[in-house]
Each structure stands twice: as C-alpha cells, then as structure tokens.
Amino acid sequence: MEGKITKIISNLYTVSSDNKTYECRARGKIRYEKITPLVGDIVTFDNKENYILKINTRKNYLDRPMIANVDSALIITSVKKPDLSLNLLDKQLTLCIGNKIEPIIVFTKLDLLKKSELKKIKFLIKYYSNIGIKVTTNRNLYKLKRLIKNKTLVLTGQTGAGKSSLLNKLDKKLNLATNEISEALGRGKHTTRHVELFKYKTSFIADTPGFSSLDITNLTIEQIKSSFIEFNNIVCPYKDCSHTREKECKVKENVNNKKILKSRYENYCELVRSYENSHIFSKK
Ligand SMILES: Nc1nc2c(ncn2[C@@H]2O[C@H](COP(=O)(O)OP(=O)(O)O)[C@@H](O)[C@H]2O)c(=O)[nH]1
Ligand SMILES: [Mg+2]
Ligand SMILES: [Zn+2]
The missing domain is CATH 1.10.40 (Ribonucleotide Reductase Protein R1; domain 1)
Incomplete structure (x- = not known):
C-alpha cells in the first residue's frame, strides 16, 4: 500500500492511507540506504506487517521544520497589528518559489483598516494575483478551502498574524495543537521539535510554522x-x-x-x- 508519513516518534512512523493510520517500522533496507524517512514522505508499506518498504522520491523538503513534499505554504500576512510588511512578504514568496513550494497569500485583519487603507490592500491583491500568485483573505474561507484541496501545506507568518485563528476557523482540532505548540516554542527550541501533519479533509497541514528562519542562503x-x-x-x-x-x-x-x-x-x-x-x- 501507499501512504504518507504524518508523524515520527523515534523509530515509529505513523502512516496515513485511505483515511486510516498505521503505526509502522522501517525495514532494515531503508536504513542501509541512509535515507531518513521524514514527515511528509510518500511511502510504500506492508499493511499486514506494518513495515515501510520504500520511500518515494521527494519533490522537495524543508529543514526547519523537517518535512518532505510540501506543496504549498499559506503566507499569513496581517495588514495591521502587526503592520503589513511587504519586505517580509516578498522574502517569503522568494523562499517558497525557490524551494518549489506554491505560495498562497492570505491577508488577515482587513477589518482593522480604514476605507482608504483598504484601497491599498485591494490594489496589492490585484497586483499579486495579476502576476500569477494565489491570494485570498481570511474572510474568504470558501476560496481558501478550494486553494488547499489535496495539498500538503505549511503555514508561515509573524506572531500575531492570525495563523491559529485561521486554523481554528477551519477545524477546532487543528487549533488546539497549534496553540499548544506556539506556547511551548521558546527561542531555539523549535529546531529539535518534531513536526506532525494533521489531516484536514483531503489536505495535510503541518502543525509547526514553516520557514521559521528566513534563510535565503541556500537559494541561487x-x-x-x-x-x-x-x-x-x-x-x-x-x-x-x-x-x-x-x-x-x-x-x-x-x-x-x-x-x-x-x-x-x-x-x-x-x-x-x-x-x-x-x-x-x-x-x-
Ligand atoms: N481584528 C482581527 N483580529 C484577528 C484576525 N485574525 C486574528 N485576529 C486576532 O489576532 C490575535 C493573534 O491571532 P493568532 O491567531 O493567535 O496569531 P498567530 O500568532 O499567527 O497564531 C488574536 O487576538 C486574534 O483574535 C482578524 O482577521 N481580524
Ligand atoms: Mg499561533
Ligand atoms: Zn534588467
């Protein structure tokens, strides 16, 4: 059978396949090949013996958090509190595109803007979508749900941008995990923390913000x-x-x-x- 690794605890791999999960171990052969299975890996596994037999070729992977086969990143961008930073947004877009991850901009907190300020945001929405980037707001859940269908996603964005709130709007179970984690996240701790993918309908969403450090040095x-x-x-x-x-x-x-x-x-x-x-x- 084929499935996706959603969680790893020492050498126990949780594999999700057809809405079921299997607790698997890795065959010695995989360990000899020196590929460490990652969360997000697509694997072939034996569902009787619960063994991972093969790891499929990855389309990409992130270092922090360690996660393979990320399709898209939701770039949660507040327009106020914290103030809009187009510098940060463009950096995040470059990181995504450079790592072959589809960016999806989600503007939040538009309700805090005056009419004149809102005009500027509407202009930006038009600009970014005209150049071919997917853009929505946290008010348009319908569009957001359509954009994340069948994808493996990470969320990224400043503290307070509205990441947890957005997940909460999608599914209460997702929010619990995210809040716990952001509170447990002392500085520097996130490098050692394991990432987990949550299943949301046909999508998988990482419980740890992606691109925690904005490191462009690995790009050409x-x-x-x-x-x-x-x-x-x-x-x-x-x-x-x-x-x-x-x-x-x-x-x-x-x-x-x-x-x-x-x-x-x-x-x-x-x-x-x-x-x-x-x-x-x-x-x-
Ligand atoms: N006015 C307004 N507040 C929001 C919106 N989205 C989130 N918030 C608030 O912003 C604060 C930070 O949100 P949170 O989801 O915890 O941000 P996170 O740090 O990115 O997870 C909370 O008090 C939310 O209630 C929004 O669209 N409008
Ligand atoms: Mg949060
Ligand atoms: Zn030129």
Whole structure:
C-alpha cells in the first residue's frame, strides 16, 4: 500500500492511507540506504506487517521544520497589528518559489483598516494575483478551502498574524495543537521539535510554522531572480541583466512607469544584496 508519513516518534512512523493510520517500522533496507524517512514522505508499506518498504522520491523538503513534499505554504500576512510588511512578504514568496513550494497569500485583519487603507490592500491583491500568485483573505474561507484541496501545506507568518485563528476557523482540532505548540516554542527550541501533519479533509497541514528562519542562503541567484515572476518576461538589453547596476534595464523602466510595484523592485534589490554579501567570501 501507499501512504504518507504524518508523524515520527523515534523509530515509529505513523502512516496515513485511505483515511486510516498505521503505526509502522522501517525495514532494515531503508536504513542501509541512509535515507531518513521524514514527515511528509510518500511511502510504500506492508499493511499486514506494518513495515515501510520504500520511500518515494521527494519533490522537495524543508529543514526547519523537517518535512518532505510540501506543496504549498499559506503566507499569513496581517495588514495591521502587526503592520503589513511587504519586505517580509516578498522574502517569503522568494523562499517558497525557490524551494518549489506554491505560495498562497492570505491577508488577515482587513477589518482593522480604514476605507482608504483598504484601497491599498485591494490594489496589492490585484497586483499579486495579476502576476500569477494565489491570494485570498481570511474572510474568504470558501476560496481558501478550494486553494488547499489535496495539498500538503505549511503555514508561515509573524506572531500575531492570525495563523491559529485561521486554523481554528477551519477545524477546532487543528487549533488546539497549534496553540499548544506556539506556547511551548521558546527561542531555539523549535529546531529539535518534531513536526506532525494533521489531516484536514483531503489536505495535510503541518502543525509547526514553516520557514521559521528566513534563510535565503541556500537559494541561487538565479532562483532569487526568477522568483520575481513579473520580471521574467521582460527583455533587457543585456541578456544576463541583474536589473541592479545596469543603466538601460527594462525592469527599472517598468518600475519607473509603475508597471512593476516599487516595493517589489526594492525588495528584489535587497535580496540580491544580501545574497552577494553572504557569498562574497566564496567568490574567486
Ligand atoms: N481584528 C482581527 N483580529 C484577528 C484576525 N485574525 C486574528 N485576529 C486576532 O489576532 C490575535 C493573534 O491571532 P493568532 O491567531 O493567535 O496569531 P498567530 O500568532 O499567527 O497564531 C488574536 O487576538 C486574534 O483574535 C482578524 O482577521 N481580524
Ligand atoms: Mg499561533
Ligand atoms: Zn534588467
């Protein structure tokens, strides 16, 4: 049978398959192959003897939390309390896209905005969806449920952005787990904590926030560049234009005539700079 590992406690693996769970151990062969099974792994297992026989090739995996085959990340972004940070949002988008994880932006706390402020958010929603990113709000649960169908997801977002509240709206059982964990999360503790996937209808949701550290150093400069998807179709005079120092850059032109959001461009430049700073010593 085929299933998905949803929980690991020492060498006992909980495998979910067809709405049932099986407590399995791993065959010696798997241990010899030196692949450590991860939460999120798709496995072939013997459902009589409760043994994992084979781990399927992973599409991706995250380090913190350790989780394999993440399809999407819900980027929970509050527009107030804490204030909207487009810098953080664009970083999270780059991390997702660079790791082959589909980002889904979920704006929260729109009810705290004045009419004029709301207009700006509506503009942002339009901008991000026009460039091809999925965007919704925590008021549109119908759309959210449609977006998470059949996927393995992590949630990410600042403390207080509304992650637990959102899970609670989906399913009370999910919330319990998340709250417990966020309270138990002292600084630095989350690296050792095991992640667990909760089944929500046809989806699996990680109980630990993803991308707990915003580490872009494992991305290449090409990945950073191509994660700004609205730049990709723009043809600059220089084929390998970095869109930073070059004078006749078409991306910059698009920023000046407001086709590209200024904050997107600034956040791109900042990511390129921090990439260069972190790689400066390894350059020949
Ligand atoms: N006004 C308003 N408050 C919200 C919304 N979503 C969450 N909150 C509140 O924001 C606070 C932090 O939410 P919580 O879900 O614990 O955030 P987390 O740290 O991301 O899990 C709580 O007091 C929630 O009741 C929202 O859409 N509007
Ligand atoms: Mg929480
Ligand atoms: Zn350019």
